[in-house]
Amino acid sequence: MRWRSTIILVILALLLGLFVYFTELRPGPSNTTESITVLQDVHVDDVTEFRLQRDQQALEAYYSTDEGWVLRYPVHSPADSDRIRQALGFLVYAHASRVLPPREITSLADYGLATPALQWRLQLRTGRQILILVGDQTPQKMYYYLKKGDDESIYIVATNLVEVWNQLLDVPPFPPTPTPAATAASVQQ
Template identity: 30%
Template sequence: MRLRNTVVLAVLFILLGAYVYFFELQKDSAKKTERLLSFKEEEVRDIILNYPEREIRLQRDAPRGWRIVHPLEAAADASAVGAILAALSAGEVKRAFKEKPSQMDLRDYGLDKPEVRVSITLTNGSALPPILVGARTPVGNSVYVRRGADGGVILTNPSILTNLAEKELYNRLNKQLADFLDKEDK
């Protein structure tokens, strides 16, 4: 009697393990994570950061790297620009709301007056849909984002807000002394 119960339990355990392996684990691996924007960092030519009180324009300059072209002309900090591009290209969509939000909903999400609006132009001249970054969720583990003016609301990682919310132009400047000394010698 005990051998029979052991065999029945072993068969049930094997069937349960097979179900979990073939149906549940395969379902998770089949789910692909959707990215906020799909681009390669080396294909980006221009970045425009629109804050409520200022606009910062960055442009790739082939021999010298990234440059700030508005509101002043200066070399940009490559790591700061890299952080912006990484946040946008690696940012994954946690959840997407299907319906188009009303103006009242946009206020709830902080998207009626976004903290920052990011526009990217690629080297081939095409423009990616602008990203509007709103408020954090009440829990704080996500940020409300909108892709384009007509898109729905998306939840994404809060790291995008960390990398884009820096409004001070000084933090985007290249601070290497060697660049300034080279210009004085010429």
């Protein structure tokens, strides 16, 4: 083979390699978006009491160091602390798939936040209160619009979070019924 043919083939191979690298192999911009925690500075253990409300239905509870979580409304009763901690965990560790900045928001009513479908009012150990408003579902029905306190942004959160919170209102977190223990009389029969 001649030198000239060899140089042409090397240049073609180099160009082909560059083409494959730039079109197929080179990593492009990442399609993943960074997840944003809605309540970045709050932990479940920081919450000392809360009120969850949907229309005329409400649930209030407070934390007692002696009794754990106690329902205040609709009835005064011990509560299922595990269910409450789970629902609060879904709230304080909620991740937004997207955040709408204030410049994109013309009216809270457009997102169902002028008359929210669901409201959380949290009282923290520090004395700080946080209001969380849950508005309408997104057009795709996979997410809800959420607004926290004085923050002018609107967060878009997964539907399953709101389902857990609605379940807390639909089936109040009364403590589970204990399983009866076997007694000597029942064992003999």
